[in-house]
Amino acid sequence: MTPRKKVFTSSQRIVVKVGSRLLVDDQGVPSAQRIEELVEALYKLRQKGKEIILVSSGAIASGMSLLGMEQRPKHLPELQVCAAAGQSRLMSYYEQACVKRGFHCAQLLLLADDVRDRHRHLNLSNCLNTMLRKGVMPIINENDSLSVKEIRFGENDELAALVGIMSKSDLTVLMTSINGLHTLDSSGQPDKRISIVNDMNDDIRSLAGDTDGNQLSTGGMHTKLNAATILNQVGESLWIIDGQDFSALDRLAHGDDIGTLFPASLDKMSSLKRWLGFFPETQGSLGVDLGAEKALCYRGKSLLPGGLISVCGTFEKGDIVDILNPQGDIIARGQSNYSNLDLNIIKGHQSSDIDELLGGSANYAEAIHRDNLVILKEET
Template sequence: MPPTPMDRQKLKNSRRWVVKVGSSLVTARGQGLDRAAIADWCSQIATLRQQGYQIVLVSSGAVAEGMARLGMSKRPATLHGLQAAAAVGQMGLVRAYETAFGEHGLRAAQILLTHEDVSDRGRYLNARGTLNTLLELGVVPVVNENDTVATDEIRLGDNDTLGALTVNLVEAELLVLLTDQEGLYDADPRANPSALLVSEAELSDTRLAGMAGDSKGVLGRGGMRTKLTAAHWAARSGAATVIAHGRTPDALLKIARGEAIGSLLKPAQSVMAARKRWIAGQLQARGRLSLDPGAVKVLREQGRSLLPVGVTRVEGDFERGDLVICLDPEGREVARGLANYNTAEATRIQGAPSAEIGKRLGYPGEPELIHRDNLVIAA
């Protein structure tokens, strides 16, 4: 059954939030951290904690702070330059939050995640357990991507994505994306002065995609498009998303009171099981499987496993258990899942009826190329 859409008043009953603040807010126009703003958000979170909320904070700003400390006027163009700036800046970022939360008698904890931490099932469960334990101890986890070791090939992408993955990790009820815009508009307000703020919307509304644009900021990597994607990912846990301006006075407290600030994006899909949320959150696919129309229909309408007979093409270099993307004849993603075979084996059995799998391989094999328990249908 689909979840009951969360309206503004029901936000008051939610108790576990993930709050993400972006680089444009955390930094003072590129001149290092805006400690006054950080102190204000920490004060609001302290108030929410007193009201019984559990908050995980996802914060950008390490690279921007490192740039300021190192006297850089432009974002480094090289990977090692970015990693060096992040390593220097992370020191200041953590200290700022520790000091600000300490003013309210709260302890903070630093959590740095990489793609491997969410792609490996064991490490994913370990991160989940650590975060849940910190919340039960009354600690505020401060999460960031580990930019000091992440490369483009294994990067989570941006902290909107990281915020959504954190929602899935801790099964939060609300994702709050604080940004330098009032929320999602029906057109780009920088180009269209008559653009209207979208106060509330169902994530199933196909018009939303046309409203979101990319970031034009110097410091950040995200934009409204990434925020909309993050909202869809958060919805897999049944969580709603609020996009709001982080400089609005008492923004977090107003959201908790059910006031109509920013854009509320409501989930319209059923909540995924924990294992399928983990699969859906994988960002690095190792291969691609092209499917015939019959296989596409079976996956979408019947929720069954993917059999080799419906596969028309195998691409990539994957091993058993790796994530692969399933595409329809037009190249659109239909599903993603964990393969029962490696690339060479999948190529041999593509298009084969189940009775022929053993003959083509030369040994008995699984009847499914991807079992339905390891398969997630694209939204």
């Protein structure tokens, strides 16, 4: 079995992301026919027993058409109006196409806080699982009518990756208008397609470019490589394919050599560590020495106060903080057992000294326990 066929066969739950450009007709207008073709391709995956979550762009493009705009607006309120007006039309196309094939779809519009807050994150995860259990296909997008960041930076590639992480999907497929990642020739132009990337390194990242300036596209290869990086960190795969012909999903199912595959090489990360590592806003940072870095990254240890060299930010017990190595790189993230004030008192000291230093109020030997910590630096 080829690596591609193995990845697809072993993937029960799949996130498919489709960009705006793939949903429009020759005039740049979102097309019911294109959505029909997409849903047919997704239907065939469902027939193979796969659970499908769709991340779909297209609301702004749909709204531009509905409101008679030929150029993408530059002002935020106009973009928000396009998104609000276009989303209902887009979903009507999807629902009509799904009903023809005997199932329903359901819309989820997300803001960053919906996945950052632990309780809302769990509610969303439970909702997704229930939809899939009942045979409903979730269709997810950033809430463009309210979210500033998504409209300005077009990060639906990374949104798809976060959905994959949250839903514990085995595979995320990014359908785009190019056939994968390419090497560069001497003039810096795309050359040979790279079939499989087993190691995300600086050489691979240097091949990424920015958006090509298309009216409907706001992302670029760099967002796709970011998505691959974080998915691989949690033990999941990513596959970039050319989605101009939606039958490419059938070729993917057969394990054909299309696009660029970033296969998972690590065991799947637990739900709590997924949330800790990729969703909450951090309230501060802890600088650690080289010994603590090695203990965390290579020996699976907790963070002890003796390895702390700096404490930045204002936070309380239970808040999430970044952990930085001596070079200032983020190597981990975790839930602090102490406030910043207490950590400043006990940093550099042995765990046995904590009780005396804090006046008898020591409750933990660790600054951050291993169970509440996720490594973001690849372990070797």
